Amino acid sequence: MKRVILIVLDSVGIGELPDADKYGDRGSNTLGHIAEKYPNLHIPNLVELGLGIIDLNNQLGKTESPQAAFGKAAEVSSGKDTTTGHWEIAGIILEKPFPTFTENGFPIEFIERFEKEIGTKTLGNISASGTAIIDDLGDEHLATGYPIVYTSADSVFQIAMHEGIIPIERQYEICKIAREMLVGEYEVGRVIARPFEGESGNFKRTSRRKDYAILPPDTVLDVLKAEGKGVYAIGKINDIFAEKGISRYKKTATNLEGIKDTIEAIKNPNESFIFTNLVDFDMLFGHRRDEVGYAKCLEEFDSFLPEILRNLTEDDLLIITADHGNDPTHHGNDHTREYIPILNIGKNLKKGVNIGIRNSFADIAATIAEYLEVDYKTQGESYLSLML
Known part of the structure; x- marks a missing residue:
């Protein structure tokens, strides 16, 4: 059975988008600034996959033989919030941003x-x-x-x-x-x-x-569920999509719990799509502007990567990405408008392929749909052919 395991490292952005100034986020770079402020950052497994060569200006560590197909994606939708980011990853591009009430609160x-x-x-x-x-x-x-x-x-x-x-x-x-x-x-x-x-x-x-x-339009999750592929949501995914397009879900209290639940799901094949959100990066450290805590959270995830990779089957595609930035060195305590990294790992897929700068987060949804052989219409473009 072909499967996709999609892990969203909530807020782990990789550098400002061209329109970041419109959001007050010029100069933001979550991963880059954490590496700069915390020079002892130890994430060898993410580095081996190719995280450090997505943007060579970031001091994340380099590898000559990346084990993943790597790249980054721009956000097309207006906004930098969790819902907008996850919906675009799942194939929905929002023309109009959700309203905010930052200045004076609600009327x-x-x-x-x-x-x-x-x-x-x-x-x-x-x-x-x-x-x-x-x-x-x-x-x-x-x-x-x-x-x-x-x-x-x-x-x-x-x-x-x-x-x-x-x-x-x-x-x-x-x-x-x-x-x-x-x-x-x-x-x-x-x-x-x-x-x-x-x-x-x-x-x-x-x-x-x-x-x-709010209830989302039809995403790739809906199509997968309708085709009997099965969608297992871990973390806050079920809430973000208002339970729509989800076959089974598991709430988690911490990143560690989410990581362990994901590993168990990989070990016990049931659904074709495992969709995990690891929120501690954002909730505990990004919003609180704690770069040391953020760095240690990255190290915790990295320490479990060998076990995650070891349990992948021949027909699994693992995608590690993010949904926005939350630069702990930036002003204020809100998300930052950034590119998201994309790491793609599959035993039957090419290693070391640079998938480039993708025009939309929705390219992930298009790739998932093509890999799992379902018909889903999205503005995103699949990059699967680059890895075959």
């Missing part, structure tokens, strides 16, 4: 309607870091029971609630109400439940986060 008239629907006032309604806002407003939340609403440069409506104050199922109900209300000019890409726990001065977010994305 008061919407917040008042939302409060009426959920039967309580809210706190916040500002653009903020998720960890900072619970530190700032957590005590008031404990005293009042009012949910904390916040957003970011991403198209998101996030709600932080203490699990000891608002039970988790009620938190999810509140988020579902927000998702139903956020339509038209307010149709953000995701509503996110951000439960937390702890006491004043020691609040921490729990693993029961839940994303409510």
Whole structure:
């Protein structure tokens, strides 16, 4: 059985896109700056695959005989958020970006309607870091029971609630109400439940986060599922695609859990497409501008690559990529508009092939469709022939 294993290293961009200045991201380079700021970065397996020769200006380490077909891709869709990036990887190019509410939060008239629907006032309604806002407003939340609403440069409506104050199922109900209300000019890409726990001065977010994305158009996932190929989503993939086009899914709390679940899925062939998101790069280190933590997270993934590669079958295609950047040396705490790296590994595919600079993330979807022999129409162009 032919299979594709697609691993998204969330936010591991590889250098600014030509239009990065429109997003305030001129000079951003997630991988390049991590290598520069953390010279002891040790990712020998990614280097052996060819990560360091995608952009020779990055100090990632070089190899004379890359074991993967390597390249990078530009984002065509407007935006630099998780939903937009993953949808384009899966074949959908968005002409119009999802709305953001960074400067002044959501309009008061919407917040008042939302409060009426959920039967309580809210706190916040500002653009903020998720960890900072619970530190700032957590005590008031404990005293009042009012949910904390916040957003970011991403198209998101996030709600932080203490699990000891608002039970988790009620938190999810509140988020579902927000998702139903956020339509038209307010149709953000995701509503996110951000439960937390702890006491004043020691609040921490729990693993029961839940994303409510808008329903995507048909992606390569839908076609694969309809053809009986089977799509196994690991991490937050199921949330990003609103459960559409997915046969089976597994939520994960950490990168380590996601990596181990992916290895188990590779060892036990069931579905033709395994789609994994490893979010710690972005959530724990990119947004918090922690280049040392980011570097160590890359090293952790790299340490498991030999086991991943060892368990691939003759007919497997492994693709390692990203969905946007989140340069921990950049200003602010938001995503950065960057190219994404693409590493393609298959025992029956050519090694050391430079697939070049792809015009769209959607080239990945086109390649997956061709490799798994399904008919999927996308603006992306397959690069499979370069590896045969």
